[in-house]
Amino acid sequence: MPHNHSVRNHCLPSTAAVHAGENRLKAQHALIDPVFQTSTYTFDNMADVVAYQEAHNKGHVDDRFEYGRYGNPTTAAAEARLAALEHAETAILVASGMAALAYTFLQYLPSGSHIVMTDDSYRRTRQLCEEHLKKFNVDCTVVPLGDFAALEAAIRPETRLLFSETPSNPYLRVLDVERFAGIGQRRGVLTAIDATFSTPINLNPLAYGVDLVIHSATKYLGGHNDLLAGVIAGSHKVVDPIRDYIGILGGISDPNTAYLLIRGLKTLSLRVRQQNETAQKVAEFLSAHPAIETVYYPGLETHPGYELASKQMKGFGGVLSFTVKGGREETFRFIDALQIPFISPSLGGTESLVLHVAAQAYSDLDAEQCLKAGIPQNLVRLALGIEDVDDLIADLGQALRTLQA
Numbered sequence: 001m002p003h004n005h006s007v008r009n010h011c012l013p014s015t016a017a018v019h020a021g022e023n024r025l026k027a028q029h030a031l032i033d034p035v036f037q038t039s040t041y042t043f044d045n046m047a048d049v050v051a052y053q054e055a056h057n058k059g060h061v062d063d064r065f066e067y068g069r070y071g072n073p074t075t076a077a078a079e080a081r082l083a084a085l086e087h088a089e090t091a092i093l094v095a096s097g098m099a100a101l102a103y104t105f106l107q108y109l110p111s112g113s114h115i116v117m118t119d120d121s122y123r124r125t126r127q128l129c130e131e132h133l134k135k136f137n138v139d140c141t142v143v144p145l146g147d148f149a150a151l152e153a154a155i156r157p158e159t160r161l162l163f164s165e166t167p168s169n170p171y172l173r174v175l176d177v178e179r180f181a182g183i184g185q186r187r188g189v190l191t192a193i194d195a196t197f198s199t200p201i202n203l204n205p206l207a208y209g210v211d212l213v214i215h216s217a218t219k220y221l222g223g224h225n226d227l228l229a230g231v232i233a234g235s236h237k238v239v240d241p242i243r244d245y246i247g248i249l250g251g252i253s254d255p256n257t258a259y260l261l262i263r264g265l266k267t268l269s270l271r272v273r274q275q276n277e278t279a280q281k282v283a284e285f286l287s288a289h290p291a292i293e294t295v296y297y298p299g300l301e302t303h304p305g306y307e308l309a310s311k312q313m314k315g316f317g318g319v320l321s322f323t324v325k326g327g328r329e330e331t332f333r334f335i336d337a338l339q340i341p342f343i344s345p346s347l348g349g350t351e352s353l354v355l356h357v358a359a360q361a362y363s364d365l366d367a368e369q370c371l372k373a374g375i376p377q378n379l380v381r382l383a384l385g386i387e388d389v390d391d392l393i394a395d396l397g398q399a400l401r402t403l404q405a
């Protein structure tokens, strides 16, 4: 008799990425679960309906579904695997990283409340908090990442959420996650971290006492630049109310995306370990290059987050930023000369991607406003894929030579 157990939270990340949350015995003895392409589910008769509703109202239904907005077996399998990777009791898969952030904020920031967030976060998240939450009478204070005195001082009686990102974007600054979680616990305020740049392979924020971890699964978790999704993970107590709210708001992830995510997750550990190694070698190469001004990567001893990242993370990640010697024109010339990385505003997939931060993420600001926002015209973000590091370094080298000509 085949045994039908599921592998959950008791295995290491590479194993969890391949097996967590799956039933060993699958339909037709297939190795791979099918995509449950259905919008709704059926009941045998009214007694079946009543039994389902009674169990559901008591919170006792795990493997039976009623309607697609409330759940799907393929999505649930992806969620179980993501929960295992984050050592979380539960996880929710939604339509995008921004949806994960928006639903979390909408659930935990009622009218009249206040959020404290750290700077150098994803620009859209800052816009959501600083501009759009105002419509719901929610106030936002931004404090410098790492300035814990400012973080504590910003907390008010109506503060409901402390939010940060690590490593941050684009300067890859590293948050002391334990200290951040400790402040939330001491002051009775919920803490959430967007750990997209870390991945569950390099960091598990929940292990440090953070309440919620959020990812843009579009990046490393999906890993192939072919899907958009977001994840919210944590305890049932904190995550289940968000899940209930999403049942009303919509914006769930569809089963095909969940399937692609499950497929992508199987190689998460391999990809991230290679991306860590590649980024380290590229950062060292760029730091020693005469056409480069400064490299921002937590794996370099010169980076302010190096010591903390060495203690807190299993790897330094696959993204780095740097300034080239020159202005906008020279930087454009360098980017245009690159032959392997695509010019594109994402990260974490198999293909290396390069971004001119000012021209792409801050295109609505002029050069002076960009500088005020800490974004010079010679700042480049490079997200490493899984290509051979020697090819990437050779490509960067030839593109940098165009600056020296």
Ligand SMILES: Cc1ncc(COP(=O)(O)O)c(C=O)c1O
Residues within 6 Å of the ligand: 096, 097, 098, 099, 122, 165, 169, 194, 196, 197, 215, 216, 217, 218, 219, 228, 229, 230, 345, 346
């Ligand atoms: C750190 C971080 N969080 C959230 C997001 C938003 O994710 P998505 O594009 O999946 O909505 C991004 C997107 O670039 C990001 O870099």
